[in-house]
Amino acid sequence: MILASLAGDVLVWVVWVVAAIALLASGFAVVLFRNPFHSALALILNLGSLAVLYLLLSAEFVAAAQVLVYAGAVMVMFLFVIAYLGGRADAPWASSQAAVRVAAVVTCVVLLAEVVLVIALDARDGLSSAAEITEGFGSPRELGRLFLGDNLLAFEVSSLVLLIGAVGGVILGATVRRGEVEE
Amino acid sequence: MLGPTVAAYLVLSAILFATGAAGVLIRRSPLIVLLALELMLNAGNLALIAFARQHADSGGQVFALAVMVVAATEVVVGLGLIVAMSRKKVELDVDALTELEG
C-alpha cells in the first residue's frame, strides 16, 4: 500500500520535473530565438507542457481545451501569418541601445524576485496544503454547471468577445482588398 | 495532493510571466511581442488553475477558460493588424512605430 502510493508520488514528481523543464526551456526559447517560426514552435511546446501541468492539477477539461483551442487553432493561425510574411517578419533582434535591454531584463528579474519572495513567505502556512477535491472536480459537467449558473455573465460576455474578434478579423482582412482595387 | 505543493506551480508561473514580460520589452518584431504576450497570459492561467486546485474551487478553471477566450480574440486582432501593416508596406518594427507617441 505504502509502496504503491510512494510509486504514484514518484511518478507525479518525475512528470512534474520534465514538464517544468520543458516549460521554462521553451519559454526562454520563445523570447530568445531569432526566427519567428522557431519561436512559435517553442510556444507550442510551452502550451503542451502547460497542458501536462494542468492535468497534474486535476484540471482535465481545461488541459484538453488548452491543446484543442490554444495549441491546435490559435498557434496554427500564428504559423500561417508567419509563413505568409516570410522574410518581412524579421525585424532587428532587440532594441539598439544596450542600456534599454539591460534595464528591461533587470526590471523583470526584480519583479520575479518580488513574487517569489511573497510565495516563499506564504508557502509555510497558506500554500502548504491543498483542499480535498470531489470526484467531479474539473469535469465538463462541473464547468458547464458553473458557466451556465454562477458565471452566466462571463459566459455571455465571452461569446460577445469572440464575435467581436471574428468580425474584427474579417474587417481587417477585407479593408486591404478595397485598397488594392483602388490602386 | 500528490507531487509538489501549489507553491511550486506558482513559482513556475512567476518565472514564465517574467520571461514573457522581458520578451515584450526587449524584442522589436510585433510577432514576437505577441508571442511573449501569450506567454504572460498562460502564466496567469497556470496560477489560476493552481489556486483552483488549492481551494477545490472550479471557479478558477472557469476564469482560466475565459482568459483563454480573450487571449484567442486578442491574437486574431493582433495578427490581423500585422498582416494589414505588412500589406501597407509599414515596417514591422515596434521601435519605429512612434506616430501616436507623446
Add this chain to the structure above:
Amino acid sequence: MDGTALNQPWWIDLLKAAVVINVFLGVVAYATLIERKLLGRMQLRYGPNRAGPFGLLQPIADLVKMVRKEAFAPAAAADLLYIVSPLVAAFTALTSFALIPWGPVWSIGGYDVTGWVADVPIGLILLFALGSLGIYGFIVGGWASGSKYSLLGTMRTCAQMVSYEVSLALSVLGVVLMAGSLSLVDIAVRQQETVWFAGPQFIGFLVFFVAGVAETNRAPFDLPEAESELVAGYLTEYSGMRWGLFQLAEYANVVMLSGLTVTLFFGGWGGPGLPGPIWFAIKLACVLFVMIWIRATLPRLRYDQLMRFGWKVLLPVATLNALVTAILVVAV
C-alpha cells in the same frame, strides 16, 4: 464507466496496447491494398494482383520499396523540423487508436479485460485535440521543405483542415447531448441500450461524414494533393520512408475516422449473435467501403468551392442540428 472498479492490472493494459497497435497498423496497411483493388474493380480493371496471391503481399512490397528508397532532401530544408514532421503526423494519427472501443468487458481468469485501451471521461475532446496536433505535422513539414510548391500546398491543406474541424466538432454535439457523456465507451453503450444515433442524428451523421472526409484530405476534398495542380502539395520534397510515414498518417486518419463513425453513430461493437469485435470489424469495413466508393465516384472540388462549402453550408447546418437537438433533448 460504471461505478465498480475493474480488476485490470497494468500488464494486461500493456499487452492490449501492443496487440491493438499492431492490429490497427495491419488494418491501415491492408486498407491501402483494399482501396487500390476496389478502385480498380470500380474502374473495370483488376487492382494489384502480382505480389502474392490476389496481391496480398502488395503492402509488404510497398514497405520494402519505401525503406530501400533514397531519402533525398532538398538543400534548403531545415533539418530537424523536416525530419520530425512526418513523425508528429504519424504519432497523433496512431495514438487516436487507443481511445476507440471495439468490444465489451470480458472476464478472463479472474481479471476484467476491457475492449478498449483507454477510457477517458473526456475521450471525444482528446480525439479532437490529437487531430488538431496532427495538423502541425503537415504545416511544419511543408514549411521546413523550403520549397514554394510545398508551402502553397501546406497552406491550402491546413486552411482546409482547420475549417472542417469546426463543423466536425459541432456535428458530434448532438450525439454528446443524446448520450450525456463525452466518453466514447459511454456513447457506444448508450446506443446499444437505446437506438443507434445514425437514426435520430441523421443530419449530424451526414455532416460528420462529409467533414471527416474533408478533414482527412480524401477525395473529393483532396485538392491539396492534386498532382495536376501543385505537384504534390506538402509531400513534394519528401521521399522514401518519410513520405511513407505521411501516407501512413493519412490512412491511419481514414481508419480512425471510420472507427469513430462506427462508435458515434452505429453503436460501436453492438449487434446480435456475433462477438463484439467481429461486429466492429464488419461496420468498420462498411464505412471504409463507402469512403473508397466516394473516392472512385465523385469529382474533385476546386479550392474556393471547398472553402465556401465548409463555411457557408456545413457550419450552419451543424449549428442548427446542435441547436434543434439541444431543444428536443431538454424539452422531451
